[in-house]
Amino acid sequence: MKNKIEISGLEVSYGDKPALNRVSFDVHENEILGIIGPAQSGKTTLLKVINRTLEFVPEASMDGTVKLDGVDISTIGDVYGLRRRIGMVLPLPVGLPLSIYDNVAFAPRAAGLRSKSQLDELVERCLQQAALWDEVKDRLDTLGTKLSGGQQQRLTIARALSHEPEVLCLDEFSIAIDPVTTMRIEDVLKTLQKEMTILLVTNLVQQAKRLATRTAFLLNGDLVEIDSTDVIFSDKPTHQATYDYVNGTFG
């Protein structure tokens, strides 16, 4: 199986406070990798490393290497191009203060796409993939910020798909949306898996169980274990802490 991302010896700290301690693992192409762990375990930091937005955090420092398709990402000159290869969905929905259309067209335009017909087609496809098209197709010029929380989160997903990423990172995407919408998006993710690699950070261990091919368990910045989801959720994962966490008897 081909490795999409290879992480080795990754260490991150914010000032004196360590966030990730020598974490190493690979992400396979076209898998959904579930990343679970309690708060402050380094899950979000991991995603920020992968699209190099950790660079916007002034006090952050990092060591180790992250390779995307075998290329060390710190050597990639076009960091904006790198970020477009990686879709990022944050926990809280952020509709940009632009129209729904402009929200989805933002990234392609930033990358230089100007053709109206191509943009139209792209916007429709992304909104459909994010299960939002039917609800907004008649009002694409209304403000994205006026949508409900669940709709804004799907708008965020449509926006993350708009630059046709190879890797899609979702950081607790279902925190602000209702269970029905969550299920619809989960179905979307299963479809998208054929086209891209998905990193699913989630606080809902059942979500990881439902979706993930493999699951990684992070605790206080350490990678406790990474294995196929069946093993992680079985009666005997390698570590007792993993068993306790996924069964809710942790701590």
Place this chain on the structure above:
Amino acid sequence: MNTDTPVSPQDMFTETPIDRRKRLTESVMRVFLLIVTSVMIIPLLLIIGYLLYKAIPVLSFEFLFSNPRDNMRAGGIWAPFLGTIYLVVVSLLVSAPIGVFAAVYLNEYARESWFTRVTNLAVVNLAGVPSIVHALFGVGAFVLFAGLGESILAASLTLAIMTLPVIIASTTEALKAVPMSFREACWNLGATRWQTIRRIVIPNSISGILTGVILQVSRAAGETAPIMFTGAVFYKAIAEGNLFAYNIIEQCMALSLHLFTISTQVPDVTEGTPHGTAIVLVGSVLLVNATAIVLRVYLRTRKKW
């Protein structure tokens, strides 16, 4: 079931001594705050009312559009009025872009370092420097060193230096009001800092930025000290009614200095002329401030989140 003495509905709504004290304190504070607010507004109304009362006899289009006459004892205020407009416009043409771009750099690009700390410290302290100090700096830097002589340009640059720190400070506040999550969302989409600023940050902070700039109009128009050694003169006749009557490398009259002159230096000034001059100065400033308020309200109704 609770068998203690039951509380009747009447008792529940009867005022206790504590309730009464709270109610009284509330009324006293409301009246006290109203009085304090009135104390602030009443002098302003009295000043404007008194000025208007005195100025009504001289106020006319002719007053606005004709030069002072008879050694400034009579006539209008065209030359100082146009001079003030020149000074304000030229100074803001310089300070607004520099101030706004500097604030964008400090807020959006600069990392925490000794350079930004020193710059921010300088901005805060420069805003508190007395205008006469700016005047002396203007004489040294623009009139003498840069060789501009006493001119509209030198005076405007001095005013620009004076307004710059305040514009930087107000622009920074406006930029900070745009949520950080918008910027992060754009960066995650592969947008550069500049694309983020141009598409998201500036369009959503423009009302605050413009308000901050426009409020500096009144400061630039009102100051006397920074211009009296750098470009404003007691008397200079110009073509009446011609908006292009001044050359920016020459000196000009200004309303603030003119008001000082005819109030204290010239004997036997026509009754009402100083009041008329003051009303034009105050009125123009209020008009510009009102524009700022209208603009702010208009842009706020278009606020997007």
